[in-house]
Amino acid sequence: MSARIRIDGAPATVVDAGDRGLAYGDGLFETVLFVDGRAPLWRRHLARLALGCARLRLPAPDAAALAADCAAVTAGLPRAVVRITLTRGSGPRGYAQPAPLQPLRIVAAAAEAPLPRHWYWQGIRVRFCETRLAVQPLLAGIKHLNRLEQVLARAEWDDPAIAEGIVFDTEGRVVGATAANLFLVRDGCVSTPRVDRCGVAGVMRAELLDRLGEVRQGDIDVDELMQADEIFLSNAVRGVLLVTELGGRLWKPGPVGSRLVADLHTLGFGAAA
Amino acid sequence: MSARIRIDGAPATVVDAGDRGLAYGDGLFETVLFVDGRAPLWRRHLARLALGCARLRLPAPDAAALAADCAAVTAGLPRAVVRITLTRGSGPRGYAQPAPLQPLRIVAAAAEAPLPRHWYWQGIRVRFCETRLAVQPLLAGIKHLNRLEQVLARAEWDDPAIAEGIVFDTEGRVVGATAANLFLVRDGCVSTPRVDRCGVAGVMRAELLDRLGEVRQGDIDVDELMQADEIFLSNAVRGVLLVTELGGRLWKPGPVGSRLVADLHTLGFGAAA
Structure with a gap:
């Protein structure tokens, strides 16, 4: 089975304990339905993510890299729910933005849990x-x-x-x-x-x-x-x-x-x- | 040098990518000054943490375990800033509380950065x-x-x-x-x-x-x-x-x-x- 979580483009399951997503909720997410490897609302998810990045002054993620992550984590799943999480990455203590900024990208898939x-x-x-x-x-x-x-x-x-x-x-x-x-x-x-x-x-x-x-x-x-x-x-x-x-x-x-x-x-x- | 981060009581530096602290900001923190191994406002920090746990329906952490973590991570630092983070732990996707609940406790120290x-x-x-x-x-x-x-x-x-x-x-x-x-x-x-x-x-x-x-x-x-x-x-x-x-x-x-x-x-x- 291929890995169901990719972090910054590589298989992984853990994040740095000093990540600002954890410290302050400093980031964004999307929850995306994939059916047979395709997300019917993909463009809308990307658009909202871009809007959120602008609002939080984060660089928008590379769309091709995101799509590649999603393809990797949903491989073999006919119906999958993918959570994309973007954070401002790790940095020193305090609310001030870290410099240089190194955002973190987490893409995780699970089989869809059907409803009644x-x-x-x-x-x-x-x-x-x-x-x-x-x-x-x-x-x-x-x-x-x-x-x-x-x-x-x-x-x-x-x-x-x-x-x-x-x-x-x-x-x-x-x-x-x-x-x-x-x-x-x-x-x-x-x-x-x-x-x-x-x-x-x-x-x-x-x-x-x-x-x-x-x-x-x-x-x-x-x-x-x-x-x-x-x-x-x-x-x-x-x-x-x-x-x-x-x-x-x-x-x-x-x-x-x-x-x-x-x-x-x-x-x-x-x-x- | 002793480890400056302890997670659930053991040296560690990473957390599960599915932790709800990261997913939803579902948790609490305290930032505590330690001077020669002692936190002048320790009781007040514990009291506020307990209040936050009650508000978020989290079990209050064990005070002795927290103190032991703090002692371990501040060892050898005359002046340290400790961040205590409590999260609702990992769970399935969605806002509903995971059952059973397994909160996560992160205690991380750094030398104090003095101000001008x-x-x-x-x-x-x-x-x-x-x-x-x-x-x-x-x-x-x-x-x-x-x-x-x-x-x-x-x-x-x-x-x-x-x-x-x-x-x-x-x-x-x-x-x-x-x-x-x-x-x-x-x-x-x-x-x-x-x-x-x-x-x-x-x-x-x-x-x-x-x-x-x-x-x-x-x-x-x-x-x-x-x-x-x-x-x-x-x-x-x-x-x-x-x-x-x-x-x-x-x-x-x-x-x-x-x-x-x-x-x-x-x-x-x-x-x-």
């Missing part, structure tokens, strides 16, 4: 989280390594029948789920929370914005959410999942979400156990 | 940072590994004559400096920003609160800051540093701060080059 089949076709049960996300425009949108808020939100439940948790920002607006963006449909109009103050600009969110055409990106409160005709979640690995239970209300799978589930299935998303 | 002598006795020049810190009560006070805001703030300047940067929260209140708490004196009254919505509850801050007796912990805006008779910064390794230049205003070292510098010097803080 009925999640895709019947929808999922989700809950509200108490954990609120801070409003921070400087870090909003990018997929950085500072994810304690998501860890705390996800720790609020351990019932495996609950697929996700809906999170709000500290000012009461819907942000999305702990590891997904959120869309809602009302009277035929699609809306999704803006991601310029809080939340992640998901690559599957970007894919859906292109597929759906007109989507309102704005502020969504709990009332608007609960009055929706359809709610669905988007994730770069899972694709689209329809919400059928939240906060005491039930929904049947709706036409907009169901269509997306089917369309993304043909792209390779949504393998079920 | 005049910084202690003449004071320091500091600047205002543009980077604002998010308001997040769930993470305020504890010394967690999600430090991108501090990295971005510290990246705003590289003039070595500027010792620190003053940061505000997204609502315009003074939080402190990138790696220090802030105190000000006005008409004999001492104030410091509250740390229950934003910022770190520094161990040196706690030491100063005890030493100074009556200190107001509240909201401080830029006007109150600039009208202060004295401003000084506190840090667990550097001790107290007096601010003598900020935002176009100059201060002379004042009596409250100067007294603290002298008192902390007898405790071992403030070695100068």
